[in-house]
Amino acid sequence: DAKTTQPTSMDCAEGRAANLPCNHSTISGNEYVYWYRQIHSQGPQYIIHGLKNNETNEMASLIITEDRKSSTLILPHATLRDTAVYYCIVRPPSGAGSYQLTFGKGTKLSVIP
Amino acid sequence: EAGVAQSPRYKIIEKRQSVAFWCNPISGHATLYWYQQILGQGPKLLIQFQNNGVVDDSQLPKDRFSAERLKGVDSTLKIQPAKLEDSAVYLCASSLAGGKANEKLFFGSGTQLSVL
Numbered sequence: 068d069a070k071t072t073q074p075t076s077m078d079c080a081e082g083r084a085a086n087l088p089c090n091h092s093t094i095s096g097n098e099y100v101y102w103y104r105q106i107h108s109q110g111p112q113y114i115i116h117g118l119k120n121n122e123t124n125e126m127a128s129l130i131i132t133e134d135r136k137s138s139t140l141i142l143p144h145a146t147l148r149d150t151a152v153y154y155c156i157v158r159p160p161s162g163a164g165s166y167q168l169t170f171g172k173g174t175k176l177s178v179i180p
Numbered sequence: 181e182a183g184v185a186q187s188p189r190y191k192i193i194e195k196r197q198s199v200a201f202w203c204n205p206i207s208g209h210a211t212l213y214w215y216q217q218i219l220g221q222g223p224k225l226l227i228q229f230q231n232n233g234v235v236d237d238s239q240l241p242k243d244r245f246s247a248e249r250l251k252g253v254d255s256t257l258k259i260q261p262a263k264l265e266d267s268a269v270y271l272c273a274s275s276l277a278g279g280k281a282n283e284k285l286f287f288g289s290g291t292q293l294s295v296l
Binding site for chain 2: 109116152169170171
C-alpha cells in the first residue's frame, strides 16, 4: 500500500478554514485517497474520499493534485467540534487487504477559540 | 440507523487474566473488522470477517488472541492470557459488503482495555 505523510499537529482558529495536507507520492493510478477523523474517545469517522477529481460533501472538500502525489482536506469553517486526529489513507481498489484501512498516526488538529 | 455497538466500554484486568469484547455491527453489514489502537498510534487491523468467514487474520497474535463471528452477525474478540502490552482500545468496524474499494467503514466507540 502507498504510504502517506502528514504533519503531526496543526492549529486552526475557530471559523477559519482548516487545510490539512497529505503526501502520498507512491500512490498508484487506481488507489483511492480517504480521509477519516477520530474525535477523542470515539471511533474513526469517515469524512470523504476521492480518486482523481476534487470532491466536496457536507463535511469537507478534498483537493487532489493533478499528479495525485498529494492532497488537501479542507474544513471550510472549523468549529471546536472539529478538534480531532485526521487520518489520510490510501486504499487499493482490489486484491488482498484492499477493503481494509491502514492507519498512520494522522494529524492532530486543534481548533482554537 | 443504529451504529456499531461495542461492549464493555471499559475493562480493567490483571496480566494473565482473560477478557472478551463483543461487537454488533450495523444491520445488514457483511464485513466486520477488529482493530487495536495503542495510545498515540493509529488503529491497527487485527482481523477481518466476511459474513462468518475470516478474510484476513495475518496481524492477529494467535497464541493469545481469538475471534469468532459464528452466525455472521455479532462477533467476540478474546485475549487469553492478557499481557501488559495488550493495553489499548479495541475498535470494531463494519462495512456493507467489503467488496468495493470505495466502501465506507463504520466504527464503534471501542473498548478501552487496561492490563495491570
